[in-house]
Amino acid sequence: MNVKRLACALAGTLLLGGCMLGPNYKQPEQDLPQGTSAENFSVFTNAKWWEVFQDPVLNSLEAEALAHNQDLQAAIARVDQARADVGVATADQMPSITAAAESGREGSQAGSAQTQSTVNVSASYELDLWGKYRRASEAARAQLLSSEAARDTVLLTLTADVAKNYFTLSMLDAQLAIAQRTLAARQENVRIYTSRYKNGYCTEVDLKRVEANMASVQAQEQQLRLKIAQTETALSVLVGRSPREIAENEVPRGKTLAEITLIPDVPEGLPSDLLARRPDVRSAEGQLIAANANIGVARASYFPSIPLTAAAGYASSALDGLFAGSSGVWNLGGQVLAPIFEGGKIRAQNEKAQARYRELLASYEKTVQGAFKEALDAIAANQINREIFDSYQQQTQAMQRSYELTKKQEDAGLIGVTDLLDVEENLLSAEMNLASARNDELAAVVNLSKALGGGWNVQEGFGPYEELVKEEQSQLQPQTPPAQ
Numbered sequence: 001m002n003v004k005r006l007a008c009a010l011a012g013t014l015l016l017g018g019c020m021l022g023p024n025y026k027q028p029e030q031d032l033p034q035g036t037s038a039e040n041f042s043v044f045t046n047a048k049w050w051e052v053f054q055d056p057v058l059n060s061l062e063a064e065a066l067a068h069n070q071d072l073q074a075a076i077a078r079v080d081q082a083r084a085d086v087g088v089a090t091a092d093q094m095p096s097i098t099a100a101a102e103s104g105r106e107g108s109q110a111g112s113a114q115t116q117s118t119v120n121v122s123a124s125y126e127l128d129l130w131g132k133y134r135r136a137s138e139a140a141r142a143q144l145l146s147s148e149a150a151r152d153t154v155l156l157t158l159t160a161d162v163a164k165n166y167f168t169l170s171m172l173d174a175q176l177a178i179a180q181r182t183l184a185a186r187q188e189n190v191r192i193y194t195s196r197y198k199n200g201y202c203t204e205v206d207l208k209r210v211e212a213n214m215a216s217v218q219a220q221e222q223q224l225r226l227k228i229a230q231t232e233t234a235l236s237v238l239v240g241r242s243p244r245e246i247a248e249n250e251v252p253r254g255k256t257l258a259e260i261t262l263i264p265d266v267p268e269g270l271p272s273d274l275l276a277r278r279p280d281v282r283s284a285e286g287q288l289i290a291a292n293a294n295i296g297v298a299r300a301s302y303f304p305s306i307p308l309t310a311a312a313g314y315a316s317s318a319l320d321g322l323f324a325g326s327s328g329v330w331n332l333g334g335q336v337l338a339p340i341f342e343g344g345k346i347r348a349q350n351e352k353a354q355a356r357y358r359e360l361l362a363s364y365e366k367t368v369q370g371a372f373k374e375a376l377d378a379i380a381a382n383q384i385n386r387e388i389f390d391s392y393q394q395q396t397q398a399m400q401r402s403y404e405l406t407k408k409q410e411d412a413g414l415i416g417v418t419d420l421l422d423v424e425e426n427l428l429s430a431e432m433n434l435a436s437a438r439n440d441e442l443a444a445v446v447n448l449s450k451a452l453g454g455g456w457n458v459q460e461g462f463g464p465y466e467e468l469v470k471e472e473q474s475q476l477q478p479q480t481p482p483a484q
Contacts, residue, residue, distance in 0.1 A: 007468070017289070019129065019130060019131055019295045020130070020131025020134055020135060020296060021130045021131055021132075021135070021299040021300050022131070022135055022292070022293065022295040022296020022297070022298075022299050022300075023291050023292060023295060023296070024408040025288075025292045025293070026366065027285070028361060028365065030055065030128035030365070030368055031274075032275075032372075032398045033270060033372070040184045047454075048062070049159075049449045049454055050062050050159060050162075050163050050446075051263050052261070052263050052445075053163070053260050053262075053442070053445075054255075054260075054261040055166075055254045055255045055260055055261075056254060057166075057252050057253065057254025057255075058162075058163060058166050058254060060252070061162055061166060061239055061251075061252075062159055062162055062163070062224055062234070063237070064239040064240065064241075065158055065159065065162050065238055065239040065240060066155070066159070066242025067240070068239060068241070069158055069238060070240060071084075071154055071158065072151070072155055072158055073156055074099065074335040075147075075150060075151040075154040075155070075401045076151055077134050078147050078150070079147045079148050079149070079151050079153070079449040080146070082140070082143050082146075082147035083144055084149075085140045085143060085144070085145050085182075086137070086140045086141055086143075088140070089133070089136045089137040089139070089140035089141075090140075092132045092136065092137075093128060093134065093137065094125075095123050095124065095125040096123065096124045096125070097121065097122070097123045098122055099120070099121045099122075100119070100120055100122070101117075101118070101119045102116075102117065102118050103115070103116070103117040103118075112355060113226075120311050121222075121311065121312055122309065122310065122311035123309070123310045123311070124270070124307060124308065124309045124310075125307070125308050126305055126306065126307045126308070127305075127306045127307075127308065129303070129304075129305075129306065130299075130300040130303045131296055131300065132296070132300035132301075132305075134189070135157045135293045135294070135297045135300070136250075136293070137295035138289075138290075138292075138293040138296075139289075139290040139291075139293035139294050139297065139300075140290075142286045142287070142289035142290035143286065143287070143292060144286075145282070145286040145289075146282075146283045146284075146285075146286025146287050146289075146290065147281060147283075147286075149279040149280070149282035149286055150279070150283045152279035152282075152283075152454075153279040153280050153283060155279075155454075156279060156289070156396065156450055156453070156454040157450070158238065159308055159449070159454070160446050160449070160450045160454075161176075161238055161297075162235065162238050162239065163232055163442075163446045164240060164443050164446050165231055166235065167257075167260070167439050167442040167443060167446070168231055168439060169228065169231045169232065169251065169253075170253070170255075170256065170257040170260065170439070171234065171257055171435050171436060171438065171439035172224055172227050172228045172231060172436075173228065173253065173256070173257070174222065174226055174257040174258075174435040175432055175435050176224045176225065176228065176258065177438075178428070178431045178432060178435065179217060179220050179221040179224055179428075180221055180419075182217050182424070182428050183214065183217045183218055184306075185424075186210070186213055186214035186217050186218075186424075187214055187404075189210045189214065190207075190210050190211055190214050193207045193210045193417070194207060202417070206416070206417045206418075209417060209418065209421060210417060212349070213421050213425070221401045227446075232250065232251045233246055235251050236249070236251060240465065248304075257435060257438050257439065258438065258443060262441060262442065262445065263445055270375055270376070270379070271452060274371065274372070274375060274452065274453070275368060275371065276453075277452055277453030277454075278371050278451075278452075278453040279454075280370075280371065281364075281367055281368060281371050282365055284360070284363055284364040284367040284368075285364055287360050287363070288360045288361060288363075288364045291353070291356045291357040291360045292357055292407075294349075294357075295353045295354055295355065295357060296352035296355050297353070298346075298349045298350045298352070299338065299350060301346045301349060301350075302339070302346060302350075303338075304337060305336075305337045305338075306334060306335065306336050306337075306484070307334070307335050307337070308333070308334045309331075309333045309334070310332050310333075311331050322373035334348040369391045371451075374450075374451045375452060376452040378444065378447045378450070378451035379448060379451075381444045381447065382402050382444040382445060382447075385437070385441045385444045386441055386444075387442050387470070388437050389438060389440070392430065392433050392434045393434060393437075395430045395433075395434075396427075396430040396431055396434045399423070399426055399427040399430045400427060400441070402427070403423050403424060403427045404425055406419060406423040407420060407422050407459050412450075413453070
C-alpha cells in the first residue's frame with residue numbers, strides 16, 4: 001500500500017512539473033487594412049537600404065555611424081544586459097551546488113576546548129511545480145527580443161538621420177551656389193548702377209534699390225554658410241566622431257543634389273507584413289509577451305514551493321583525520337513552504353502584474369496605430385513630393401525665361417530697374433524652392449524606408465522574433481468546444 005501511495009505521489013509531482021500558471025501569450029487581434037505583396041517593395045529588400053541612392057560617400061558615412069555612434073553603442077549594451085538576464089533566469093531552473101570548508105575551536109569558561117573541522121559539498125533545487133521559473137525565463141527571453149528590437153529602432157533612426165542630414169547638406173550646398181551666383185550678378189548690378197548714377201543716367205533711388213537687393217542676397221548667403229556649418233557638426237556627431245575630429249575634419253561630399261539617384265515610384269498600398277518589419281512594433285510586443293509571462297510568475301506566489309537540499313562531506317575533531325572513512329557525513333532534506341498570511345502582498349502583486357499587462361497592451365495597440373499612420377503618411381509624402389518638385393521645376397524654368405526677357409528689356413531702357421529686381425527676386429526664390437523640393441523628395445524616400453521598417457533580408461526574414469511568437473502561439477491550450 002505504501003508503495004502505491006509513493007508511486008501516486010511521484011506521478012502527481014511529475015504532472016505538476018509540467019504545469020505553468022498564467023495565460024499563454026496570444027497575439028492581440030488588430031483591425032488591419034489589407035496589405036499588398038512584399039514584392040512591390042523589393043527596392044527595400046537590401047538590409048543596407050541607403051545604398052539605393054548609389055552614393056559612395058553616403059555609404060561610407062552610414063558605415064562610420066554604425067561603428068561609432070554612441071546611442072547605438074548604448075542600445076547594444078542594453079541588449080547584452082538583457083541577454084545576461086536570460087542567463088540568470090535560466091540558471092534559476094537548475095540545481096545550485098556549493099562547496100565549503102571550515103575549521104575552528106570552541107570551548108567554555110571551564111577551559112574545555114574542542115576542535116571541529118568540516119568539508120562538504122551541498123546542492124539545492126526548488127521544484128518548479130507551478131512554472132514560476134519557466135515563466136520568468138519566458139519573460140526574460142521576451143525582454144531580450146524587445147531589447148534587440150529597440151536596438152534596431154535606434155539603428156534605423158540613426159541611419160535615417162544620417163541620410164537626411166547628408167541630403168540637407170547637399171541641398172544647402174546647392175542653395176549656397178545659387179546664392180553666390182546671384183550675389184555676383186547683384187554686385188555687377190551695383191557696379192553698373194553706381195556708374196550710371198555718377199554719370200546722371202539714373203536716380204539715387206534706383207541705385208539704393210539695387211544696393212539693398214544685393215545686401216539681401218548677401219545676408220541670405222551668410223545664413224546658408226551658417227546652416228552648412230551647423231549641419232556638418234550635427235552629421236559629425238551622428239557618425240560618432242570625437243570632439244577633435246568634429247573641429248578639425250570636414251564632412252566629405254559625394255554626388256550633388258541633382259545627381260543623387262531617386263528610386264522609382266513605389267505602390268500606394270501597405271506591405272502585408274508591416275508589423276513584423278517595424279522594430280518599434282516588435283519591441284512593444286516583446287514587452288507585452290514579458291508582461292503576460294509575469295502574470296504566471298505572480299500567480300505562482302499563491303502556491304507552495306518545495307526546495308530540496310542535499311549535502312555530503314567530512315567532519316572531524318582532528319584535522320589529520322578529517323578525510324578518514326569514519327568522518328564522512330551526509331544529509332538529505334526537503335521543505336514545503338506555503339504562504340498563509342502576507343497582508344495582501346501576493347494579491348497586490350498579482351493585480352500589479354495584470355495592470356502592467358493592460359498598460360503594455362494599450363501601448364502596443366498605440367504603437368501599431370502609429371506605425372500605420374507613419375507608413376501611410378510616408379507613402380503619400382513620397383508621391384506628393386515628387387509632384388511638388390515637378391511644379392517647382394516648371395516654375396523655375398518659366399522664371400528663368402522671364403528673367404532673360406526682362407533683362408533684355410531693362411538693358412534696352414524699355415523698363416525700369418524695379419521690374420528687373422522683382423523678376424530676379426522671384427527667380428532666386430524659385431531656384432531655392434526647387435533645391436528644397438529635391439531634398440524633400442529624397443527625405444520622403446528615407447522616411448518611407450523608415451516607416452516600412454528599414455531594409456530587411458528576404459532570406460533571413462525578421463530574426464528570432466517570429467520564432468518566439470510562433471513558439472508562444474503553439475503553447476496555447478486548444479479550445480474545448482461547448483457541449484451540444
